[in-house]
Amino acid sequence: MAHFNKAFQFKTRSIIVLLTVFGFQLTAQNWDVPADKKAKNSYIKFDKTTASEGEGIYTKNCASCHGNPSKGNVLKSLKPTPPDLASSGTQKLTDGELFYILNTGRGLMPSFKDVLSESDRWKVIAYVRSFNKSYVQVLSNTDPTKSDKVKVTMVYNHETNTVRVQVVAKEQNTSLPLKDAEVLLFAKRYFGKLPIEKGLKTDESGVANFVYPKDLPGNKLGEVELLVKVNDEVYGEVESSTKLKIGIPTDKPGLTQQRAIWGVLAKAPYWIIALYLLGIATFGVFVLYLVKNLFDFWKKGQQ
């Protein structure tokens, strides 16, 4: 009896474990949106015009999975099921959360960051909000036409080992330091970019100081390409990059300097070029052979 009990307990326990593991996959999870992203607002006013523009974008990009808002005709074969975006669950999310979800995607929900422009992403949200009668929009102050006025400078301080990033806006004759702008700093690598520290906010002089790790490799000359991403409440998002001599000189040939399988034709390995030419030659010979046979055929017919 004791044995039976043990086996029984073990089985129930495994079933419970399995259910929790798979159960999580089948039910929708919360979107863990960072606080600053959650509070982001749209600079596009949600009104009849933008909502109807958003409807067109929605029909092309979203309806295949999410159906028509409030109709519940979602694509039920997907797991988790794409929610009806007019539902109270979705409408409870902030504009910033909806924007974040559109940007990042998750599982079967695609990322639209590189598919739709920022204004189009907001217009889709304008359309989704048009199904919520009690929704009141809070507009952001951001004016995206201002972002090209922003100038970013990066200077390395050898004593403190910091990269000083300064963000100013050039307005007519004055330089206006941007305070409280969000700044992210990255070192560019072959594939992707390496974040340096967490994001910082600029002070009154528009400055954010990043401690730079001393042991990062650079190119042959010790140069590292730094990429800075700035997000200012009014001036919007700006990216800028600079090469600074702050890395450890590393004499590895660049990935694109040698012949390699990922190189363009001029840099492809010889064996790939040979194989390619051989392929073309074989095809050519085959075509000539066909033509010759056809010709022989035709000649026979003449006799």
Ligand code: HEC
């Ligand atoms: C290929 C199918 C597919 C397409 C296309 C698609 N989605 Fe989704 N979407 C999903 C799935 C699946 C989920 C649930 C993902 C999860 O919870 O992990 C989802 C979740 C969401 C959520 C979160 C809703 C909530 O209440 O949690 C929003 C908002 C959303 N999608 C908006 C959109 C918008 C807007 C578009 C078009 C620009 C779009 N989706 C296109 C499949 C899709």
